[in-house]
Amino acid sequence: MAGPTINDIREVTALLSKKLGMDYSNYAFSFLRRRFAFVYNKLKVKNTADFITAINDGKILEDFNYYFPVGQTELFRDPSFWRNLRTRILPKLSDEELVFWFPEVSSSAELFSLLVILNEEELINKSKVYCNINSEKRIQEIKEGKIYSNNIDINKQNFKRLELDASYDKYFKEDRDFTFIYVDLLKNVEIIGEHYFKKVPVDKIGMTIFRNKMLYYNQKLQLNAERHIHSSIERGSFLSLGIKERILDENENYYDLYDNGEQIYKVS
Amino acid sequence: MQKNIQYKGIVIGGSAGSFSLVSKILSQIKDDFKYPIILCMHRLKHIRSGLVEGLNLKSNLPVVEPYDKQKIEGGKVYLAPSNYHMFVEFDATVSLSAEDVLNHSRPSIDYTFSSAATSFRNKMVGILLTGANKDGAQGIFEVHTKQGYTIVQDPNTCDVDTMTKSALQLFSPNQVLTPEEIVVFLNNL
The missing domain is CATH 3.40.50.150 (Vaccinia Virus protein VP39)
Incomplete structure (x- = not known):
């Protein structure tokens, strides 16, 4: 469960905020760590450096918007x-x-x-x-x-x-x-x-x-x-x-x- | 155990079958116990009430199901709510999550242990109790790798020993204790 480091998260959130025009730095830290690990896995990105390259290439922004937010996993929850x-x-x-x-x-x-x-x-x-x-x-x-x-x-x-x-x-x-x-x-x-x-x-x-x-x-x-x-x-x-x-x-x-x-x- | 260490929290994990054991521990813990206890037990998703009320009937300490971002305070027991994962944050608050199940579980014991290990590091005690799947084993191993103090219930005293044996295959905890010994350990902190 070891996800990206604090420095990784700072770097990625700053870049995403710039590219997408939204502030990603104010999500809970433990969530960002978990969620970036989840997104890396979904996008088959090996590490933060590769993720940053892909963001800069503009290739994965739509996929990021799709996978990053957490959805309800069931209908009629509660x-x-x-x-x-x-x-x-x-x-x-x-x-x-x-x-x-x-x-x-x-x-x-x-x-x-x-x-x-x-x-x-x-x-x-x-x-x-x-x-x-x-x-x-x-x-x-x-x-x-x-x-x-x-x-x-x-x-x-x-x-x-x-x-x-x-x-x-x-x-x-x-x-x-x-x-x-x-x-x-x-x-x-x-x-x-x-x-x-x-x-x-x-x-x-x-x-x-x-x-x-x-x-x-x-x-x-x-x-x-x-x-x-x-x-x-x-x-x-x-x-x-x-x-x-x-x-x-x-x-x-x-x-x-x-x-x-x-x-x-x-x-x- | 390191003497005179000021622990930030005691984290206990167990499956649904650990209810009677957790009740017993909380009923025998001294009422001036000063540390917070963060408790993650597997439970039915759609049953929102009953468990916290049941534990409160027996416990010497108040048991609450925290809201998201609730402050963690000493002398209280924080029970992971039904159908939410529960995490410990750096600022000594609880955070909750409706992310997908982990190890078929929500709440997942691995998640709670792992986040507590990251936030509390060597200033925590992790205790793994009886359980029917491996959820919790990896998490308490992370507590161990971050120098937290680890206790695994003696598998010979478990109703189901899958969880505890999975943990013991990963590492050697500081202690393997019977339920009675766990109570003594906690009351001597």
């Missing part, structure tokens, strides 16, 4: 969150606020989970879902309704725990290592092909789903992300984090805790 969304949050959103925002889509699992819930509640036709994604390969996968999945049994178990009337097969089909959702459900999804720090939706957002994304940030980046999202959405709209994430104390005046178990906040 079924109780999705049950609460269905029974407690959706009834509180008016028709004009049925606008959802995923500031960082790094796998389609959360997006597809939301679309199923909206369809079951017969709300999908009047909903709009914005997704910030900065990988062309990921965008293409989403347009095809495709998600890599080695956890089909877990997906099905999670779906069962939603206590919906519908069956899993109504929405998903499996083909080798991939799960496919019926693409009709994607008709009201609008993709923003840039990082959420650079571009945000123009609509009034009813709910922002940002679960388990700030786990990988250091304190400084989390502070900035919470404030940036706050400034991008309206007072009274909902923000959901992962069940083991919390708004930082420094930002407690920006959000009111709405559901402690599921870590859902309201913008104040």
